[in-house]
Amino acid sequence: MIDLHYWPTPNGKKVTILLEEADIPYRVVPCRIGQGDQFSAAFLSISPNNRMPAMVDTEPADGGASLTLFESGAIMLYLAEKAGRFYPQSLRARHEVNQWLIWQMANQGPKSGECGHFRRLGDAQGDQSYARRRFDDEVNRLYGVLNNRLYDRRYLAGDEYTIADMICYPWTVGWEAQGQDLSEFPYFRRWFDELGARPGVQRGMAVGADMSVDYSKLSDDEKTRLRKLLYNQRARPAPEGGLL
Ligand SMILES: N[C@@H](CCC(=O)N[C@@H](CS)C(=O)NCC(=O)O)C(=O)O
The missing domain is CATH 3.40.30.10 (Glutaredoxin)
Structure with missing residues (x-):
């Protein structure tokens, strides 16, 4: 299990x-x-x-x-x-998947995460307009990378639907909150609509819908509590007595 x-x-x-x-x-x-x-x-x-x-x-x-x-x-x-x-094993197909999976982990995930972070923060800690523009632009660039990739391919790794598609999809569902306009990205849109219509994708996206919290509806006190818990995390000390 x-x-x-x-x-x-x-x-x-x-x-x-x-x-x-x-x-x-x-x-x-x-x-x-x-x-x-x-x-x-x-x-x-x-x-x-x-x-x-x-x-x-x-x-x-x-x-x-x-x-x-x-x-x-x-x-x-x-x-x-x-x-x-969903993970083809021939040499070339496997590495097509690997590179898009690593692209997601190294680019789309972290940059979209920071985009959301600075958009949610607003100017509570001083003027954040540069940070917002920086990550909005990066996210826009990354939608462009997906759009160009999907110009002549049905899926990110080629003709086959793979984990490369699944790993990228959830970060694109919030395109509006990321300040993006999908009419700029028609090839991406075709892929996005196709994936969104898959029952497996719909079931996966719905898991925990009853747990999720709408950040915009939280009280100011609750937002302050969350910021204290989640923002400005620093190194956790290692236990005593390890290998030196
Ligand atoms: N690179 C990691 C990122 C995971 C990640 O950032 N998870 C967030 C939620 S989306 C988290 O657990 N945050 C807890 C925290 O910030 O303390 C992955 O893809 O698994």
Whole structure:
């Protein structure tokens, strides 16, 4: 069984889309990031970066002890390999998928995350207009990268729908809140509409809909509490007595 430590954010939904598409049985273990679950010792032993999603497979293919993973890209690769689906194995096709999956993890995810961060922050900590413009522009550039890629390909890695598509999709659903105009990106739009119509994608995107919190509806006190918990995180001290 797969235990998915999850909260309904784009990074979490990448994995639920794959689990639904590949019909892999799983249990959701809520990781309430607004309550600080990601800092508990039990969670950090699975995910030392104090971020969800994280995963425990209690029945790995080698028959050994439970296998744990953090980082959504690593989890997607593992689950696709386990299911034997959505991750073509020929040399060239596999590396097409790998490069777009890593593109997502290194570019689309982090830049879109910062775009959301500065848009939500407003000017509460002083003038943030440069930061907002910087990340709006970067996100716009990244939609352009997807649009150009999809100009002559049905999917990101070619003719086949793969985990490269699934990993990118959830970060694009909030295009409006990211300040983007999809009429600029017709080839991306074609792909976006096709993926959005897939029942597996719809089921994956809906996981935890009852848990999610609308940030814009929170009171000022609640926003202050969340900022204290989530913003300005610094290094956690290592325990005493390690290898020196
Ligand atoms: N690169 C990581 C990013 C994961 C990530 O940023 N998760 C956020 C929610 S979307 C989180 O757990 N935040 C908790 C925190 O900021 O303390 C991945 O793709 O798995």
